[in-house]
Amino acid sequence: MSATKASHAIGQSIPRLESRDKVTGRTEYVHHFVLPGMLHGKILRSDRPHARIRAIDTAAAAALPGVFRVVTIDDIRTVIPHPYYGPAFHDQPILADGKVRFAGEPVAVVLATDRHIAQQALELIDVDYEELPFVENEIEALHSDVRVHDTLKPAATFPDLKHLKGVRDTNVALQYRLDRGDTEAAFASADHVFEHSFKAQPVMHTPMEPFVAVADMRDDRLTLHTSTQSPSFVRIEIARLLGWPENRVRVKVPHLGGGFGGKLYIKLEALVTALSMLARLPVKISLTMEEQFFMVTRHGCTFRIKSGVDKDGRLVARRCDIVWNGGAYADIGPRVTQKAGFTSAGPYDIDNLTIRSSAVYTNRPPAGALRGFGAPQTAWAYERHTDIIARELGIDPLDFRRRNLLRQDRPQATGTPMTDAALLPVLDRVAQLLDWKTPLVRSEDHILRGRGLAVGLKGITAPTTSVAIINLYADGSCGLYISTVDMGQGSDTVMAQIVAEELGLDPASIRVINPDTDVTPYDMATLGSRSTFHMGNAVRRAAADVRDKTAALAAALGLPEGHNVPPSELLRKKYGMQAGNIVGVGSFIPDYQKPDPATGQSQKATPFWGIGACGAEVEVDSETGHVTVTKLVSVGDIGTPINPRLVTAQLSGAAIMQLGFTMTEKMDFSDGQLTNGSLADYKIPGLLDIPVSFINEYVENTQGTGPFGAKGAGETSSIALSPAIGNAVSDAIGAEVTETPLTPETVFRAMQSASRADRS
Amino acid sequence: MTTRHISFTLNGRAVTASVQPHENLIDMLTTAFGLRGARESCGQGLCGCCTVHVDGQAVSGCLFLADMAEGTRIDTIEGLGGADGTLDPVQQAFIDAGAFQCGFCTPGFVMMVKTLLADDPDPSDDTIRHYLSGNLCRCSAYPEIVAATKLAARRIAAEGRP
Numbered sequence: 001m002s003a004t005k006a007s008h009a010i011g012q013s014i015p016r017l018e019s020r021d022k023v024t025g026r027t028e029y030v031h032h033f034v035l036p037g038m039l040h041g042k043i044l045r046s047d048r049p050h051a052r053i054r055a056i057d058t059a060a061a062a063a064l065p066g067v068f069r070v071v072t073i074d075d076i077r078t079v080i081p082h083p084y085y086g087p088a089f090h091d092q093p094i095l096a097d098g099k100v101r102f103a104g105e106p107v108a109v110v111l112a113t114d115r116h117i118a119q120q121a122l123e124l125i126d127v128d129y130e131e132l133p134f135v136e137n138e139i140e141a142l143h144s145d146v147r148v149h150d151t152l153k154p155a156a157t158f159p160d161l162k163h164l165k166g167v168r169d170t171n172v173a174l175q176y177r178l179d180r181g182d183t184e185a186a187f188a189s190a191d192h193v194f195e196h197s198f199k200a201q202p203v204m205h206t207p208m209e210p211f212v213a214v215a216d217m218r219d220d221r222l223t224l225h226t227s228t229q230s231p232s233f234v235r236i237e238i239a240r241l242l243g244w245p246e247n248r249v250r251v252k253v254p255h256l257g258g259g260f261g262g263k264l265y266i267k268l269e270a271l272v273t274a275l276s277m278l279a280r281l282p283v284k285i286s287l288t289m290e291e292q293f294f295m296v297t298r299h300g301c302t303f304r305i306k307s308g309v310d311k312d313g314r315l316v317a318r319r320c321d322i323v324w325n326g327g328a329y330a331d332i333g334p335r336v337t338q339k340a341g342f343t344s345a346g347p348y349d350i351d352n353l354t355i356r357s358s359a360v361y362t363n364r365p366p367a368g369a370l371r372g373f374g375a376p377q378t379a380w381a382y383e384r385h386t387d388i389i390a391r392e393l394g395i396d397p398l399d400f401r402r403r404n405l406l407r408q409d410r411p412q413a414t415g416t417p418m419t420d421a422a423l424l425p426v427l428d429r430v431a432q433l434l435d436w437k438t439p440l441v442r443s444e445d446h447i448l449r450g451r452g453l454a455v456g457l458k459g460i461t462a463p464t465t466s467v468a469i470i471n472l473y474a475d476g477s478c479g480l481y482i483s484t485v486d487m488g489q490g491s492d493t494v495m496a497q498i499v500a501e502e503l504g505l506d507p508a509s510i511r512v513i514n515p516d517t518d519v520t521p522y523d524m525a526t527l528g529s530r531s532t533f534h535m536g537n538a539v540r541r542a543a544a545d546v547r548d549k550t551a552a553l554a555a556a557l558g559l560p561e562g563h564n565v566p567p568s569e570l571l572r573k574k575y576g577m578q579a580g581n582i583v584g585v586g587s588f589i590p591d592y593q594k595p596d597p598a599t600g601q602s603q604k605a606t607p608f609w610g611i612g613a614c615g616a617e618v619e620v621d622s623e624t625g626h627v628t629v630t631k632l633v634s635v636g637d638i639g640t641p642i643n644p645r646l647v648t649a650q651l652s653g654a655a656i657m658q659l660g661f662t663m664t665e666k667m668d669f670s671d672g673q674l675t676n677g678s679l680a681d682y683k684i685p686g687l688l689d690i691p692v693s694f695i696n697e698y699v700e701n702t703q704g705t706g707p708f709g710a711k712g713a714g715e716t717s718s719i720a721l722s723p724a725i726g727n728a729v730s731d732a733i734g735a736e737v738t739e740t741p742l743t744p745e746t747v748f749r750a751m752q753s754a755s756r757a758d759r760s
Numbered sequence: 761m762t763t764r765h766i767s768f769t770l771n772g773r774a775v776t777a778s779v780q781p782h783e784n785l786i787d788m789l790t791t792a793f794g795l796r797g798a799r800e801s802c803g804q805g806l807c808g809c810c811t812v813h814v815d816g817q818a819v820s821g822c823l824f825l826a827d828m829a830e831g832t833r834i835d836t837i838e839g840l841g842g843a844d845g846t847l848d849p850v851q852q853a854f855i856d857a858g859a860f861q862c863g864f865c866t867p868g869f870v871m872m873v874k875t876l877l878a879d880d881p882d883p884s885d886d887t888i889r890h891y892l893s894g895n896l897c898r899c900s901a902y903p904e905i906v907a908a909t910k911l912a913a914r915r916i917a918a919e920g921r922p
Contacts, residue, residue, distance in 0.1 A: 013858075015855050015856070015858065016858075016860075018863070019855040020847070020855070021863075022860050022863030022866050023837075023847065023851040023852075023854045023855055023860070023863075023866055023867075023870060024797070024837060024838070024840075024841070024847070024851065024867075025795075025796060025797020025798070025836070025837040025838060025866075025867040026796070026797070027863045027864075029799075029864065031799060031864075032790065032796045032799075116782055205898075206898055207862075207864075207898055208799075208801045208807065208809055208862070208864040208865050208896070208897070208898050209799070209801070209862070209864045210801065255862065255863065256862060257799075257801075257862050257863070257864030258861075258862045258864060258898050258899060260898070288803055289801060289802040289803060289804075289807075290803075487862055488860075488861030488862030488863065488899045489861065490861070645858050646858070649858055649861060649901060649904060652900065652901075652903055652904075653861060653899045653900040653901060654900075655900075656900030656902060657898070657900055678802070678804060679802040679804060679806040679807055679896070680804055680806060684896060684898060685900060685902075686893050686894075686895075686896055686902075687888075687889045687890075687892050687893050687895075687902050687905070687906070688889055688890065688893045690889075690902050690903065694903065
């Protein structure tokens with residue numbers, strides 16, 4: 001097609017398309033969505049971590065003036081006979097079904113026209129519980145007599161989980177296994193063997209727009225307005241619950257006030273659907289900030305890692321045993337277990353590997369995906385482990401990493417080659433930014449200084465599909481129809497840039513139609529750094545289809561090759577007036593090879609590699625253990641940027657979020673009860689927490705299979721940040737920190753135990 | 761519940777509203793006036809998403825009872841900028857510096873930067889960091905927000921505007 005104007009949209013830092021709406025407060029979020037006659041639902045939550053429900057007395061609540069109805073699982077069953085949902089396991093009841101499995105689990109809902117009345121009525125519901133013993137710790141849960149679930153209930157949609165159906169007497173939902181070479185033999189012949197154990201804590205996404213969903217059920221169709229990252233999945237799962245075809249369920253998603261992996265798969269949607277069916281009115285549930293802590297968390301985990309090293313300082317064997325605290329319901333935990341499992345040996349070239357990664361049920365809030373699918377927790381362990389080994393062998397930590405790093409096209413643990421993965425460049429750039437070879441001024445008075453770096457990798461969920469439609473209207477302007485959810489990452493803008501580049505248009509003129517499953521085509525979900533790569537490729541193909549169809553139209557109209565007639569004129573010639581459309585469709589699914597179930601080996605385990613390195617300088621107060629991060633550096637491999645400013649903001653934002661997970665954020669539990677579930681007690685980073693020296697960069701690279709050389713970047717700087725700071729802290733205090741967050745207490749304890757060890 | 765009728769000035773116009781004792785300013789702005797820029801997020805006055813101006817002072821709307829608006833001047837993000845659609849210099853600086861991602865916290869930050877620049881037209885980095893420390897952005901566009909604040913300050917000074 002002839003370009004209407006020369007366009008170089010790729011590589012331009014154009015502002016977000018929706019910029020004006022965002023600074024004027026007019027962006028559309030479900031948070032504010034209302035429908036005529038809409039009821040508000042408020043959730044009564046369990047105050048026991050594990051208990052049988054003997055009875056629920058709702059009479060007093062139902063009698064409160066203004067209350068429309070009180071709903072329990074018995075009511076839900078009248079409209080949805082099998083009320084269990086979930087992306088990997090159908091283990092989560094829409095409301096507690098005879099049993100509660102964590103403190104905070106939804107037990108009943110009050111519906112009222114006024115949410116304050118609904119809230120007031122919750123206090124009038126009386127639940128008679130028979131308390132059961134509970135298990136919170138993932139290691140205890142492996143062997144505990146407490147069973148969180150009687151049997152495993154894998155979803156039929158994942159063929160690789162089918163063998164788990166009906167398995168009894170275990171809290172282990174799934175174990176991921178990878179074997180390469182002969183690990184035990186290599187340990188036996190290694191010159192040095194190191195073994196350490198690390199822990200990561202549960203944290204929460206804390207989107208500023210709390211979870212919210214509205215269901216509008218009519219006799220033969222349902223519309224959901226929901227703050228979800230996965231509209232296509234919501235439609236499929238709700239249709240399954242209702243026994244309906246997909247075309248009777250419509251899911252609409254405007255912009256999201258943050259997601260970070262929390263608003264994935266299915267969250268409030270099944271509940272509001274059932275409530276709207278029962279009430280025969282639209283129903284909205286908006287969680288409070290406090291309630292978000294009971295919806296989904298990031299997995300805590302325990303990671304035991306053992307490595308064999310030869311006399312030249314080369315890693316020859318590694319064994320990784322990871323146990324993930326999945327909470328009471330699996331959510332996407334089994335996938336976190338697998339995805340983080342397969343990169344858990346780190347970015348190193350090791351011939352002999354054994355990996356065991358287990359998803360375990362406990363009586364805690366469910367855990368799911370959070371910016372990295374477990375990769376940051378595993379990197380915390382393997383990169384702290386790397387530093388400890390280097391120190392004990394007397395090798396510079398940078399040199400030790402460079403010696404062992406996977407080089408271009410070498411096979412990773414799965415056997416998949418490290419193609420287009422800039423591991424060495426990101427590591428070297430971090431070292432350069434830290435001025436690594438220049439010694440630090442060590443300590444002054446009671447201030448201990450330290451420096452650390454770390455590098456890590458992440459596989460991308462595969463195989464997944466994206467579909468895009470471009471509709472060229474009669475005047476030559478166009479709309480892009482995609483189900484990618486813009487939750488702040490800037491996907492609308494980046495996708496518009498791709499269309500603009502391909503069709504020779506101004507990116508600001510491209511209309512991006514936000515997800516509406518009646519209108520926009522299938523997309524697996526907006527998660528795991530996948531959109532720019534997968535949807536970006538689909539959008540390119542849709543644009544190519546538009547070009548092909550435009551050329552075919554021109555040919556049918558008898559125009560010669562190399563004509564200069566714009567599409568609007570072609571349509572006018574065909575239809576005799578401003579009319580018609582040229583519709584291009586593109587879909588993308590990457591090459592993928594299913595891993596061997598016994599060994600985890602695959603030549604194509606991931607469509608691309610997420611690669612990030614970080615560095616930190618810290619000051620530790622030796623009297624209090626308080627850590628100040630004085631310099632923080634994050635360098636990512638994002639392929640070739642489509643919008644440099646947006647991708648840099650992504651890197652920076654993920655780094656600051658991970659700084660929170662490293663320094664302050666932790667969900668604290670006491671006797672199965674969350675004790676700090678509000679922003680008053682759970683500290684997320686603010687402006688005063690940003691290090692004075694804070695540098696975010698990417699290295700030059702090209703992802704050969706990506707759109708214009710790009711790859712995803714949403715999680716890149718999440719991966720290696722925690723261990724970079726941990727390594728700096730250990731460098732400063734001369735003692736090993738093994739768990740996050742690095743609170744003064746944690747650091748002080750590490751210092752104390754090291755000085756005790758010195759004395760004994 | 762006792763409904764009270766109050767009068768106040770909203771974005772420069774005299775208005776009245778009927779409010780209940782438990783309603784906060786955000787409830788009222790949203791339901792009675794359809795203003796959605798100030799948003800309740802944490803509900804505890806800790807995140808700044810609900811920041812509005814009452815008599816020129818920044819307040820957390822989620823902690824400010826609607827009833828207390830009687831006789832005051834309330835200004836919200838919707839009142840910024842010109843009637844012809846021109847943006848306030850702070851809003852424009854937020855766009856030019858890329859100072860937001862999801863945008864949910866943005867109106868609160870913009871309103872806070874407005875009072876900052878009214879108090880100190882040429883704030884240092886340190887002043888900005890402290891002044892805005894009560895506003896949270898989970899997307900963490902903090903470096904860009906600092907840059908936007910300085911950009912707005914420079915532009916306002918250059919134009920000689922208040």
